[in-house]
Amino acid sequence: QVQLQESGPGLVKPSQTLSLTCSVSGDFITSGHYYWSWIRQPAGKGLEWIGHVYTSGSTNYNPSLKSRVTISVDTSKNQFSLKLSSVTAADTAVYYCTRGGWGTTNVVYWGPGTLVTVSS
């Protein structure tokens, strides 16, 4: 069974960079054909896809966030990470790391989510 766990600071100051890590167990990030994604949800609002990294290492990002987002993989730790720069209060949300189905963008596995608040 694939399990994902987000970790990182729960509080980030405006204009700084938000950094989160997703630890994966039950699977290897470099094996198979999967999309490893970050998705966020502001309190009381809907889901927003941030971006993904494919097993091959290629990445795609939400066009509205592309200039501020980097998703990368640490194969030695079986983790993938999110960096979101120049954050504002609008970036306050629960952030989820996820894995898709075989070769598809259907989001099958979700981490429990971690709340990140942007505030001075």
Added chain:
Amino acid sequence: QSALTQPASVSGSPGQSITISCAGTSSDIGACNYVSWYQQHPGRAPKLIIYDVSTRPSGLSHRFSGSKSGDTASLTISGLQAEDEADYYCSSCTTSNTLVFGGGTKLTVL
């Protein structure tokens, strides 16, 4: 990319059936068969309930079904039960190899 369009809320009585629509464009739902639906209870992570337009994950109730016509996908829940009360989201891949979600629909079981 614009979010897919879902009704903000739907409601139904126990035992009834409801349908939630998810309207997209020819660049997402209309071009992609990786359309999914998710159920989210308060304070919980979303749960996949339909993928590839109409496929149910193993073990999921047959009361949940999905379909697609043109640029619009639909989720139908039959035999409504109290535990079905939740938020429901659709998603679709896009021709740019990105993912887009709907705004979400709150289902109330009366």
